[in-house]
Amino acid sequence: MTRRAAPVLACVGLLAVWQIASLALESDSFPTALEAIRTIPDILGDKESLINILASLRRMTIGFGIAVLVSIPLGLSMGRSRAVAAFFNPLLMVVYPVPKAALMPIIMLWLGVGDITKTLVIFLGVSLPVIYHSFEGAKAVEEKMLWSGAAMGLSPLQRLVRIVLPAALPEILTGCRTGLVLALITMITSEMIARQSGAGNILFNALDMGQYDTVYAMIIIVGAMGICLDAAFERIRARLVRWSEPQFDMPLSFS
Amino acid sequence: MKVVPSRSSEWVRPVTSQRPASTIIGIDRVSQVFQTSTRKDHVALSDISLTIDEGAFVSILGPSGCGKSTLLYIVGGFVSPTRGTARMKGQPITGPGPDRGPVFQEFALFPWKTVLGNVMYGPRQQGVRATEAEAQSRMLIQMVGLKGYENFYPKELSGGMKQRVALARTLAYHPEVLLMDEPFGALDAHTRTRLQNDLLNIWERDRKTVLFVTHSVDEAVFLSDKVVMMSKSPGRIREVIDIDLPRPRRRNELLLDPRYQKYVVEIERMFDESDEVGSAS
Ligand SMILES: Nc1ncnc2c1ncn2[C@@H]1O[C@H](COP(=O)(O)OP(=O)(O)O)[C@@H](O)[C@H]1O
Numbered sequence: 431m432t433r434r435a436a437p438v439l440a441c442v443g444l445l446a447v448w449q450i451a452s453l454a455l456e457s458d459s460f461p462t463a464l465e466a467i468r469t470i471p472d473i474l475g476d477k478e479s480l481i482n483i484l485a486s487l488r489r490m491t492i493g494f495g496i497a498v499l500v501s502i503p504l505g506l507s508m509g510r511s512r513a514v515a516a517f518f519n520p521l522l523m524v525v526y527p528v529p530k531a532a533l534m535p536i537i538m539l540w541l542g543v544g545d546i547t548k549t550l551v552i553f554l555g556v557s558l559p560v561i562y563h564s565f566e567g568a569k570a571v572e573e574k575m576l577w578s579g580a581a582m583g584l585s586p587l588q589r590l591v592r593i594v595l596p597a598a599l600p601e602i603l604t605g606c607r608t609g610l611v612l613a614l615i616t617m618i619t620s621e622m623i624a625r626q627s628g629a630g631n632i633l634f635n636a637l638d639m640g641q642y643d644t645v646y647a648m649i650i651i652v653g654a655m656g657i658c659l660d661a662a663f664e665r666i667r668a669r670l671v672r673w674s675e676p677q678f679d680m681p682l683s684f685s
Numbered sequence: 686m687k688v689v690p691s692r693s694s695e696w697v698r699p700v701t702s703q704r705p706a707s708t709i710i711g712i713d714r715v716s717q718v719f720q721t722s723t724r725k726d727h728v729a730l731s732d733i734s735l736t737i738d739e740g741a742f743v744s745i746l747g748p749s750g751c752g753k754s755t756l757l758y759i760v761g762g763f764v765s766p767t768r769g770t771a772r773m774k775g776q777p778i779t780g781p782g783p784d785r786g787p788v789f790q791e792f793a794l795f796p797w798k799t800v801l802g803n804v805m806y807g808p809r810q811q812g813v814r815a816t817e818a819e820a821q822s823r824m825l826i827q828m829v830g831l832k833g834y835e836n837f838y839p840k841e842l843s844g845g846m847k848q849r850v851a852l853a854r855t856l857a858y859h860p861e862v863l864l865m866d867e868p869f870g871a872l873d874a875h876t877r878t879r880l881q882n883d884l885l886n887i888w889e890r891d892r893k894t895v896l897f898v899t900h901s902v903d904e905a906v907f908l909s910d911k912v913v914m915m916s917k918s919p920g921r922i923r924e925v926i927d928i929d930l931p932r933p934r935r936r937n938e939l940l941l942d943p944r945y946q947k948y949v950v951e952i953e954r955m956f957d958e959s960d961e962v963g964s965a966s
């Protein structure tokens with residue numbers, strides 16, 4: 431019970447601190463938590479805002495989905511083949527430390543300010559952690575497990591899909607969870623740089639116009655989206671890798 | 686656990702295995718050299734020649750590092766030798782295949798599959814229908830003494846149980862030769878004894894060819910028809926000893942048998958000598 435209540439208590443606690451702080455500071459640019467929360471229904475009831483938020487979610491889903499579909503096979507191949515790793519590693523080492531949002535101006539020059547640019551930035555942000563964790567997961571797969579598969583007649587490709595992939599799944603999903611949070615971050619950042627549509631668009635337009643209630647309400651909405659997505663993902667993850675969870679780690683006394 | 690009922694306690698081999706034995710595995714002048722970081726190449730196996738008869742239980746015995754595993758991996762097709770060839774029924778071995786089933790010391794089970802899923806994996810891969818594969822696998826699981834554990838994950842099992850699953854998983858796709866690399870090496874003495882007994886009982890049933898790597902003299906003599914003694918640096922065959930003890934073997938009878946004791950003492954002496962030779966060079 432405490433496990434479930436803890437995050438809720440943390441949220442309530444944060445909102446309470448916020449409320450007290452804003453009452454104490456009495457600043458125009460710092461509305462109280464209650465004022466911000468009261469603005470949420472206005473935003474969610476507005477058709478224009480809803481279209482913006484849904485557009486954000488659509489881009490995020492597509493960017494995240496494509497990134498995962500590309501990165502998992504790439505990372506696994508890198509982990510099992512020295513040649514593939516030698517080819518992609520230098521490239522990834524260069525791309526890794528570059529903030530993906532910093533690439534946006536260039537991408538915008540080529541592809542404009544529309545969906546493709548923003549989705550591409552999300553894709554880039556999600557790819558790297560997923561590639562990295564897939565790579566590490568595949569590298570750690572016990573060789574004897576692959577030999578056992580080979581003796582059963584599995585081809586190299588079958589071994590990659592049917593042994594390396596499931597064996598590395600816990601690690602891959604850890605990467606995907608990081609990727610999901612990064613998808614949300616890059617989504618908002620991309621909309622901040624190229625306004626025009628999205629949740630980030632509402633937020634930063636409101637900021638420009640001094641509608642601070644809306645700014646804070648949007649922060650709550652985006653934050654809640656992140657928390658819900660992460661919680662949903664965590665549930666799926668836990669179900670998929672139940673076989674590797676530590677609560678199972680209790681050998682029974684039997685020869 | 687249940688002791689698998691064996692044939693009657695006849696002291697002679699069944700008629701089927703009395704026909705002239707034919708060679709199933711031929712190892713012909715095999716050497717294995719590993720490149721090491723110290724620039725000096727390491728000769729793990731030097732000029733090994735050995736034939737193994739169909740249906741024989743052959744142990745490879747030797748000190749740690751003498752190349753036992755490497756030799757087994759070469760027969761399995763997991764490693765290709767630097768020189769020489771290994772043959773299975775006359776055909777050069779070029780890679781792994783379902784005719785040679787490995788059982789590793791590390792178990793190497795698929796942790797995302799249940800006991801049943803692990804055992805069914807091979808037959809399913811070979812295109813056996815799901816219902817049939819499941820029925821066969823359940824029988825095998827019972828045979829290795831794990832009835833009731835079909836839906837457990839490897840994480841939930843002890844070391845001895847995991848090795849039982851690994852054995853069942855390999856038996857499930859009917860390899861002609863079992864390649865066992867110190868399968869009981871990671872287990873405690875009591876568990877080890879039980880698994881040795883059960884392995885012998887299972888083996889007595891269908892007399893598959895077994896190539897069994899161990900560094901335990903007792904284990905080698907208790908299980909084998911033939912013990913191949915190796916020495917190390919470089920890995921060579923030192924002696925091949927036929928173990929002429931009646932089957933089926935019962936542990937409690939065998940331990941009191943002077944012939945068994947003589948084998949153990951003699952092989953132990955050779956083992957000590959080869960270990961000294963190994964450490965002196
Ligand atoms: N892949 C490898 N690379 C380099 N040296 C190896 C490799 N595999 C085994 N060796 C070396 O070869 C020798 C024999 O190893 P192994 O076959 O594992 O011996 P055993 O199973 O008898 O203990 C050891 O000295 C070991 O260090």
Ligand SMILES: [Mg+2]
Binds near residue numbers: 753
């Ligand atoms: Mg070994």
